[in-house]
Amino acid sequence: MATDYATLSPDEHTTTGLPNTKLAMWLFLASECLLFGALITTYVLYRGASVTGPYPADVFDIPFTSVSSFVLLASSLTMVLSLVAAEKRDYARMRIWLLTTAFLGLTFVGGQVYEFTVFYREGLAISTNLFGTTFYVLTGFHGVHVTVGILMLLSLVGMSWGGRMPDDSAFPVEMVGLYWHFVDIVWIVIFAVVYLIPTPNPA
Amino acid sequence: MDEQLDQFHQEAGEVGIPDPREAHAPHKEHPSAKEYVRIGIVLAALTAIEVWLSYSGLEGAVLIALLLGAAFLKFVLVVLWFMHLKFDDPRYSRFFVLGIAGAATLYLVVLMTFGVFLDP
Numbered sequence: 357m358a359t360d361y362a363t364l365s366p367d368e369h370t371t372t373g374l375p376n377t378k379l380a381m382w383l384f385l386a387s388e389c390l391l392f393g394a395l396i397t398t399y400v401l402y403r404g405a406s407v408t409g410p411y412p413a414d415v416f417d418i419p420f421t422s423v424s425s426f427v428l429l430a431s432s433l434t435m436v437l438s439l440v441a442a443e444k445r446d447y448a449r450m451r452i453w454l455l456t457t458a459f460l461g462l463t464f465v466g467g468q469v470y471e472f473t474v475f476y477r478e479g480l481a482i483s484t485n486l487f488g489t490t491f492y493v494l495t496g497f498h499g500v501h502v503t504v505g506i507l508m509l510l511s512l513v514g515m516s517w518g519g520r521m522p523d524d525s526a527f528p529v530e531m532v533g534l535y536w537h538f539v540d541i542v543w544i545v546i547f548a549v550v551y552l553i554p555t556p557n558p559a
Numbered sequence: 560m561d562e563q564l565d566q567f568h569q570e571a572g573e574v575g576i577p578d579p580r581e582a583h584a585p586h587k588e589h590p591s592a593k594e595y596v597r598i599g600i601v602l603a604a605l606t607a608i609e610v611w612l613s614y615s616g617l618e619g620a621v622l623i624a625l626l627l628g629a630a631f632l633k634f635v636l637v638v639l640w641f642m643h644l645k646f647d648d649p650r651y652s653r654f655f656v657l658g659i660a661g662a663a664t665l666y667l668v669v670l671m672t673f674g675v676f677l678d679p
Contacts, residue, residue: 374648382651386658393662401673422610429606433599436641440592530643537641541634547606548630552613553623 381531385538392542395497396549399490404555406485412555415475424467425547428502431460432540435533442526450529451513457536458509461502468499491550498546501539508532589646598640605633 370376438453472492482492512532515521521528590598609629612622639645644652670676 372650374650378651379654382654383658386655386661389655389658389662390665393666397666397669400670401675418610418613422606425606426603429599429602432602432637432641433595436595437592439589440595443589534642537637540641541637544630544633544637548609548626552609552626554613554618 375527377527377531378534381534385534388538388542392494392497392545395490395494396545399494399550402486402490406487408485410475410478410480410484410487412487412491412550415478415480416551417471417474418551420467420471421547421551424464424471425543427460427467428464428540428543431457431464432537434460435536439526439529439533442529445525447516447521447525450525451516454509454513454516454529458506458513461506461509461536465499465502465506468495468502472496487555494546494550498539498542501542505532505536505539508535589643590640595640598636602633602636605629605636 370379372379434453434457438450438457441447441450441453472495480488480491482488509532512521512528515528516525609626612625612629615622617625638655644655
């Protein structure tokens, strides 16, 4: 009697030969490109179109944001080091790197909250002008993604401590890592397009 | 149970379906910790160059091209090494590039429609 393929769990077979979870993660990340593409495009579209201040040059603190960017890049490195440890089944080291990654992510988000607070005190609210609206929505969405990533990292650490990680511990670490690196590459684009490319103030 | 599974995979293999038990195996070996650190140093250096460029006094299209070029290099390094697209099955790359290319095409058309690239 032929095997009924449809009755097998999706975890047990795949018609592509690729893990379904990993394929789904890449498809999810591809769809996230559309989300962040829309937000970045909107920022570019209204760049320099604000008729009232504060303008980007009035509020941006490039040295501060540069340090934040270094922190997020460093977190990507610690993330892959946790994967290396997981692949070697060195779970104690894996947890240390995961916690370091979460701490660096938290530092980045803390910096973003501080930056938003300073901007608000300088008169830039989300409804002040087109710059405020597009800037807060874009960077805010990114910050939410980083926060979700931190929760995923801490969940991995908790599961590992509780002995609830699957035998192949490297796989969930790799999946969370893909999400974390995606958040990092989005910031690479935001840092260049929003912060470093100068926006002319309207005459 | 194992025998049933073996039989299933044998039948699946006969009709051209790959063995999923090999699915978790990476296409190639992932890089070592040393190589990751080297990539991290290059990324940090590129970020430092970007920041320096923004203070260099360069203006206009040259500055924008250099900054976007550096950002693109960083993007590619992270995707290829940290996200393992250089080492994993090429189908993952195809899915991701499809998303990126689709998004870039769509939003470039939107920006051109609004005349963003035209001189004021």
